[in-house]
Amino acid sequence: MxxxxxxxxxxxxxxxxxxxxxxxxxxxxxxxxxxxxxxxxxxxxxxxxxxxxxxxxxxxxxxxxxxLTRGIEVTETDDAFLLTVEAGENWHALVEHCLQHNMQGLENMALIPGTVGAAPIQNIGAYGIELNQMCDWVEYLDLQTGEVKRLSNEECLFDYRDSIFKGELRDRSVILSVGLRLAKMWQPNLSYGPLTEFSPDTVTAWDIFKKVCEVRQSKLPDPKVLGNAGSFFKNPVVTAAEYQRLATEFPGIVGYALSDGTVKLAAGWLIDQAGLKGYQQKGAGVHANQALVLVNLGEATGESVCELARYVIATVSAKFGVKLEPEPRVMGRNGEISI
Known part of the structure; x- marks a missing residue:
């Protein structure tokens, strides 16, 4: 062929x-x-x-x-909207659709690129919210048996940028649709970055949506203008003791305490402080406005993007002793490969 x-x-x-x-x-x-x-x-x-x-x-x-499958179905209970969304729906369009129909909860994840079917695979998230907080179930095709199966939220084994679809079900599942549960008693999440400027008593979901879009558009390049895959690296999670060591040596380090006592570091800050913002090699570069994003400057190849990513990982590791992990899937001639 x-x-x-x-x-x-x-x-x-x-x-x-x-x-x-x-x-x-x-x-x-x-x-x-x-x-x-x-x-x-x-x-x-x-x-x-x-x-x-x-x-x-x-x-x-x-x-x-x-x-390219499409479809959004909504039913209600006394306390929640229950959505069934087909895998091919655009994620950002879904967020906007929900707000237009007075269903709040997804606004912090506005402008995340990609489709709904991809969202559970790496448990997408932004500005203090992750998909697993709203995901009710995921329906998928088991390629080995030909059966259509449904997993509950717990069965999806969601973790930070991770799920069962990257583990046990990798290469044997195709997500068909996703069930979301959006509570009618909306509580704004203002814990992250620029959202802290809002008052929980007066803020609306549209306020959050617009602010997230404004910030993302100011920092993240439009793929139609400059090729990219959004955030290229996961924010690394370290122990509290490791964070204290880093904070002592690097007083400006940006970290967010997690419920389990660990701390999530801002990968973009680490890359920036390593002197790599705006760095370029072989047609690929670290974006000048957001160091978390790697870009195609016009002549990059997949291998040159990976080569740049490896350089960023090695440089950050040498300076901070912290290992960055890539978010995107890297595909070779016969399937997914390691970076």
Whole structure:
């Protein structure tokens, strides 16, 4: 099978790799049928949503299935709105749709790129909120058995940028739809960054939405202008003792205490303080306004992006003794690979 179909329009890094076969599916039945067909062919398969969490390092020697399924259904209980959302729905559009219909709770996660089906995989989050706080269930196709299964929130094993879909179910599941539970008694989350300036007594969900959009747009480059995958690195989590050591040596370090006693460090601050903001090599760069973002300056390849990421990881580790981990999936010729 010749590798002739360009994937450049379908990944936000704008990396010019190709694939042997591209299938775009718009219905759940079609999605199940095409996934099982590709899985049975015993060739590499890549499930693609918005392409916003992906680094392509080579042409893909298999089938790429692009999920374009749509649908948002809402039912109610006395205390909550219950949403069933198809995997191909755009995440930011869903956040806006909910606010337009007076359903609050997702506003802190405005402008996170990608689709709803990708959201549970790495338990997306921003500004003090994570998906697992609203996720009721996830329905997926088990590629090995051909069955459609539903996992409860607890069964998804959500953790920081992690879930069962990155572990036990990796390479054997395709998310079909996601169930969300949005409480009618809305409580604003103003714990993070610029949101602390709001008063909980007067703030509205639209206020939070607009502020998050404003901040993200001021810091994060538009992928249509400068190819990127959003935040490239996870915020590292360290012990309280390690945080105290770092705070003593680096008094300006930015950290957020977590409920289990550990501390989440701001990876962007670490990269910035390591002198890497604006750094460039081989067509890839650390964004000048937000060090957490790696960008394609026009001529980058997937390998040059990975090479830059490795340099950032090594530099931060040498200065702070803290190991950064990448967020995006890195894809080689036959499937996911390590950076």
């Amino acid at each position: 010749s590798i002739s179909i360009s994937l450049k329009p379908f990944n936000t890094f704008g990396l010019d790799q190709r694939c042997a076969r591209l299938v775009e599916v718009t219905s759940r039945n079609e999605l199940i049928k095409e996934c099982l067909k590709a899985f049975a062919a015993d060739k590499p398969m890549l499930i693609l949503g918005g392409g916003s969490n992906l680094v392509l390092t080579d042409d893909f020697d298999g089938t790429v299935i692009r999920i």
